[in-house]
Amino acid sequence: MTIEPGATVAAVQAALPLDPLENRILLCHATGLSRVQLITQGDRPLGADEAARLADLVARRLQGEPIAYIVGKRExxxxxxxxxxxxxxxxxxxxxxxxxxxxxxxxxxxxxxxxxxxxxxxxxxxxxxxxxxxxxxxxxxxxxxxxxxxxxxxxxxxxxxxxxxxxxxxxxxxxxxxxxxxxxxxxxxxxxxxxxxxxxxxxxxxxxxxxxxxxxxxxxxxxxxxxxxxxxxxxxxxxxxxxxxxxxxxxxxxxxxxxxxxxxxxxxxxxxxxxx
Structure with a gap:
């Protein structure tokens, strides 16, 4: 999928095609924001590198790759x-x-x-x-x-x-x-x-x-x-x-x-x- 640079964190999170938990995990991983910061900085625009990185992560997940392998960790x-x-x-x-x-x-x-x-x-x-x-x-x-x-x-x-x-x-x-x-x-x-x-x-x-x-x-x-x-x-x-x-x-x-x-x-x- 394509994610446009300049779209806000909140708008992107709402538009991602995965379930809400996976959307949040990948958005945090792509942007470096914490779960709390996704809320407090919801109007923050995504940079071009962040948008491209997030698009790649979402594509990998849509192909079935486990979230844990994508982000490299599991609790x-x-x-x-x-x-x-x-x-x-x-x-x-x-x-x-x-x-x-x-x-x-x-x-x-x-x-x-x-x-x-x-x-x-x-x-x-x-x-x-x-x-x-x-x-x-x-x-x-x-x-x-x-x-x-x-x-x-x-x-x-x-x-x-x-x-x-x-x-x-x-x-x-x-x-x-x-x-x-x-x-x-x-x-x-x-x-x-x-x-x-x-x-x-x-x-x-x-x-x-x-x-x-x-x-x-x-x-x-x-x-x-x-x-x-x-x-x-x-x-x-x-x-x-x-x-x-x-x-x-x-x-x-x-x-x-x-x-x-x-x-x-x-x-x-x-x-x-x-x-x-």
Whole structure:
């Protein structure tokens, strides 16, 4: 679309074709104005560079590109996270696994492992909330690790990052009180991969290119070697996978196996305790 230089902020905001929240986000990003300034400076005319920048941002969104990638950030657990095509966009549902992990960390010398950290959302949120925690985060993608490290630094979170395909980079004797993961769990060929924001996100972080449970099986199988007795394994999974994940945990000898619902009432996280 064309946005004429000299049009006022208020007029442009009213004319943009997206929903009101997205219009505001992109207008703020293009102009550098805050949400409050959009109101207090509504009669301010857009400069030529601002108009061109906004037109480009709107065109990208109309083509389906996620807002978070367009503006380069997303809020998660009250923190700002840098995001881009190398990582999944942190979603509110994943805040559930952070809350569950925090509830299960011991008061003294807590240790947490975040597997497949992506943007670092889980690890950074935990480390920011519990600065006394020893937090380790793994990812196989160097690009994702670079994003996660930047997010840890920006949020003042102390996290140890390791390049690793699941448990490969961990010493055999390293153990944790909680292992948390939001691994690839969409089955290959699932229609959702061709819809919405998922079209733009890294496919390897979304699907295991199999039945959607292969990464979850690997994590469940390897976790007992890296959990203290009574330690917790917490796994985010698909909307229809809770029963299957509970079965994996029970078969591996975990106790107190259960699932927790996300904001939409869907069983989104399942977990259990490593036998004492």
């Amino acid at each position: 998660f657990f009250g923190l700002d996270f840098q995001v881009g095509p190398a990582v999944l966009i942190p979603r509110p549902d994943t805040e559930l696994i952070v809350e569950l992990a925090l509830e299960r960390l011991p008061a003294q010398a807590p240790r947490l492992l975040d597997m497949g950290t992506g943007s670092g959302a889980i690890a950074v949120a935990v480390a920011h909330t519990r600065p006394d925690a020893d937090v380790t985060a793994l990812d196989v993608s160097p690009d994702a690790l670079a994003v996660a490290q930047a997010n840890a630094a920006a949020n003042g979170a102390r996290v140890r990052f390791l390049a690793s395909s699941w448990f490969d980079a961990l010493a055999p004797d390293v153990t944790f009180d909680v292992i948390a993961s939001n691994p690839p769990y969409i089955a290959a060929g699932d229609d959702h991969l061709a819809q919405g924001d998922l079209r733009f996100e890294p496919v390897g972080a979304l699907t295991d290119h199999a039945d959607g449970l292969s990464a979850l099986r690997t994590i469940v199988a390897g976790s007992p070697r890296h959990l203290v007795p009574g330690g917790w394994l917490l796994l985010e999974h698909g909307y229809d996978q809770a029963a299957a994940v509970r079965a994996l945990l029970a078969d591996a000898g975990f106790t107190d196996v259960q699932s927790w619902q996300d904001l939409a009432g869907i069983e989104r996280v399942s977990g259990g305790r490593f036998r004492v």
